Amino acid sequence: MRTLKVALLGCGVVGTEVARHLALHQDDLTARIGAPVELVGIAVRRADRLRPGVPEELVGTDAAALVARGDIDVVVEAIGGIEPAGELIRSAIARGASVVSANKALIAAQGGELHRAAREAGTDLFYEAAVGGAIPLLRPLRESLAGDRVTRVLGIVNGTTNFILDKMDSTGEEYEVALKEATALGYAEADPTADVEGHDAAAKAAILAGLAFNTRVTADQVFVQGITGVTAADMASARAMGSVVKLLAICERGADGESVTVRVHPAMIPLDHPLASVRGAYNAVFVEADAAGRLMFYGPGAGGAPTASSVLGDLVTACRNRLAGTTGPGETVYRQLDVRPMSEVVTSCHLDLDVEDEPGVLAAVATVFAEHGVSVDTLRQHHGPAGTSLVVVTHRATDAALAATVEAVAGLSRVRAVNSMMRVESR
Template sequence: MATPPTDVRVALLGAGTVGAQVVRLLAERADDLAARAGAPLRLVGIAVSDADKEREPWIPRDLLTTDAEGLVRRADVVVELIGGIDPPRALVHAALEAGASVVTGNKALLAAHGPELHDAAAAADVDLYYEAAVAGAIPIVYALRESLAGDTVTEVLGIVNGTTNYVLDEMVTNGLGFDDAVAQAQALGFAEADPTADVDGHDSAAKAALLASLAFHTRVPLETVPVEGIRSITAEEMTAAQDHGWALKLLAVARRTGSPEGISVRVGPTLVPADHPLASVRGAFNAVVVESEAAGRLMFYGQGAGGAPTASAVLSDLVAAAGHVVGGGRAPRESAYADLAPLPPERQKVTAWFDLDIEDRPGMLSMVAAVLARHGISIEAVRQAAHAEPTAYGDELYDVFDDAYDGASPARATAADRESTTLSITTHRTDEATLAACLAELAESDGVRAVLPVRRVEGV
């Protein structure tokens, strides 16, 4: 039997916000971490691009090096916190080939090249851990990969980007415009100088691909995830959604489908009912709701970004990987046996909410109902915007809604017609292609002035 090592050699790639906190916590909690791993964790080097740059006072200057490739070849565990694809991809491969386990928080790298890295780790018989890649301190990777390994996950809904959640929260809570809310997030350190990856949804899409891969035991390529960001959202839209009993969030949505069998994964602004668990997630926090057949609904909530919270997730993985160096064993291997097909965007099933700005005259409700019915779309709910004076429609038109949609009709009115009115419609689930065709026909219909922003709905 091999003699256990006297210590575990740790190489750190990157000394930014998260990396600096990893260094601090390794020093402050050395005794506890050693007890948990089975041997001391010895930091043997910190790879940086500029060794002369001023850094936090607790970072040992004698450990800084610009030779990242040389560093990874003299470690038992490599912690990669550089971010991006290159050079991390080559460095992670070099570490795995040298027999070192890898801990990374790099969701972009994993979303783009996860399969090849999993294969390389398996070939080298070492660990690949990445809890910090999704939702900061929230242990969602562990939950899906290990805690729910005996269950069948059917759905994952998540607020997985703290920047966008903070921006949207400020827009609805304080009435800020999009640009002002982003500027405030940057001033507070919640957003990067270039917030494109966050506000355009690309960060969330990478995390959605990872979550779906874990939840459904299927490799989900990043390019199969349709993405919409939050740039088009206004404070007025946020307020209107709230007035209708919704909260608008940027959600990563992953769902197992039955007919046809496959998975649906997307990222975009999504409405949830005000009483849904995700509706109350404020500020820069993250939350993920998991639905499974046996366990039912589980919710994971916490800080999704920041140096110390993310470093907590890194250290959790580091202790696990170090424990395997000391005592043997391996992390769970990639589970991709299900091989479910990601549905193309046009075939994904969605529930939608949209407003119709229509002429306020007899026959309009009947026309709208007929168009929806012609496309096979049923209505969950319909609401007419309030007017100073109620709008008059004949009983016959309300009977159309009552018959077709189980009584889900607007309140009857008795006053004279007004020039225009707004119908807010929530559909039952339909596919994206059918919804698009229906909306296109409505937009061209006589008496319809505009189809206002269409939002997907979850939790109804």
Template sequence: MRTRPLKVALLGCGVVGSEVARIMTTHADDLAARIGAPLELAGVAVRRPAKVREGIDPALVTTDATALVKRGDIDVVVEVIGGIEPARTLITTAFEHGASVVSANKALLAKDGAALHAAAQKHGADLYYEAAVAGAIPLIRPLRESLAGDKVNRVLGIVNGTTNFILDKMDSTGAGYQEALDEATALGYAEADPTADVEGFDAAAKAAILAGIAFHTRVRLDDVYREGMTEITAADFASAKAMGCTIKLLAICERAWDGGSVTARVHPAMLPLSHPLASVREAYNAVFVESDAAGQLMFYGPGAGGSPTASAVLGDLVAVCRNKLSEATGPGESAYTGLPVDGMGAVVTRYHISLDVADKPGVLAQVATVFSEHGVSIDTVRQQGRQDGGGEASLVVVTHRAPDAALSGTVEALRSLDTVRGVASIMRVEGE
């Protein structure tokens, strides 16, 4: 074993960063044996240096992250501060000064992944980011390496634990959205401002990363269609159960049927109870991958939290350090296909539409005519009068697969009918 240690700079020492430092210390001998050289925590950049950080030598703590990554003797920079800046500048500076980078920064990678990969390649450095998607679940490396000889056609996943916890509680207890969110917040699953999670921004960043790796093409955050889940109601879950489904917030990345383009999207969807993702409970994540040769694969586990995310970071750290010792680099960006990213309108999917309509003869015929005029075939229809009377009825229509643009056009036309008092709910149906 080489006696000179590999020096690691840690940017950020919050929930994840402190766990990375702790594991580096408590598992030091094992990590050294696996890498072939010991690791040395050479510096920790933080915003609040006065805070007591158990197990970390205060002499290592600095507020000058730029000076830390410019030192020149740092072998690997671990970036767990998040956000776009200063993370982007710090990472590129680290490359310029000879360090490889391990990052958990999904937002930055989804926005500027191509530029960061180019900078790493220019300076002969590694950029690893297993922890950016689905926490402890090994997903990036299997897609990038284990399935490198296969053709991935679809990636369908639950990639946000907060939203899955909320939807699971709504499903299992009958709670409303706000009640389930309050419980998630009390348990620490949801942030004080849960917007990034419940509006799908977090999942959209992960979808961009997954699509780019799976399809060997560049997919940016702006390419990902996104819908949040704040409008889901107990009535939606009742409708889902009537169909033998549940509701999940899904990240879906797929090739077009002819292989000439790709799509990436995040939105709530009804999912048959028979689908493996339907049974994913609480704050767990799971990703379902479909490929030509391997067939169907599912990756499951905790998708967030200090220890799970630190596990993914340390896995990358071991790999990058091994590369350092062998004077090599691992896989970089693979974007050789250059496939265009289609908008949501090109996606072929199914709709579950709940309408409030006038309870009188001829309404169903009018509604069916609108679907026909837009080239959308109806699978099932369920109509029942309202218990409160008032001359209204509830009409639930489930369609066959059709382009999303045609389905959206159908809904807009339905809104213009005098006999349609309101569109109570619209939800896509996936997994069939």
């Protein structure tokens, strides 16, 4: 049996775990693949950094030279970011190597180009670890549900934001306090922007939508709103209406069957919704399909060991395909569905208004809603030391109509401020 040779790009949290498990489970991997697999090189930015469990003799800084080797069977990319990861993957594919990646930003931006290159070169491109950490999610969408028609994907796909929102909900803390705790515990990066502003989840949503609806979706087509504006008052309002706030990635097929919408934003969901019970840094994704109905995938969505599990699963498949002289399923983009803007999405809205405590306020607000064709589901008034607030939950309407209504309400003389506006997902 010939030995299959693997190159590893990046040896941070994920890369280190991949290298460690390759060594630790070498005999099992050989049995599962049908041939020995050997890690022959690791490319990093700083070779002098201590990496426990990683063979020092394999570590170097010339990533371009490593992927240019003609004897590499599989390149595992764990660098992250668009470049130089993209160029290194293209180089590896051009030389006939299969690629396993955990890079959601790159796949969301250049997935179509990379798949095309892999198809032309007769190699594999796998990235199960790019979306749900250890959760088997992409392969079920690509393969297990290939004979079904997926209509909706709804989920929590970012562990950092879920941890922060969960802490805010359980303790009553404000966002900044919960963020500091997440950072201290290692759930948030030193620069948490990609997570808390929703960009990480948006890249994952683009990948999920592309697989679910067999149409190409890029990250810049995803509506994104992060959690930095969520307050303790929002959490209290959600609890008062039997709900909880989650950052959701929502991918939906239009009723016409010829369009999709893809969005990431905080939303209130009922406490009896299964996603409401997803706590801490865990992820969960609902997939709805015509024949299968509703499926839920749940597990650790980040972290070195969980993500390495998915990477190694892809690695085993890529190696098996190398031995068999074949490739696995590639990109199945056979439709060009319209990606509709957020303004056309139909949803509900929770609105918290700071109003004057005087007669006529309710009538004035109700009139504005009626003028914009948005009906009110529930309305409650609260008198407190800080003043009078009016909380409105609407029935479903287009996001454009809701935005126009909020803007008009904010312009009323008896409305001092719009404290918050948050979407509500009831299913």
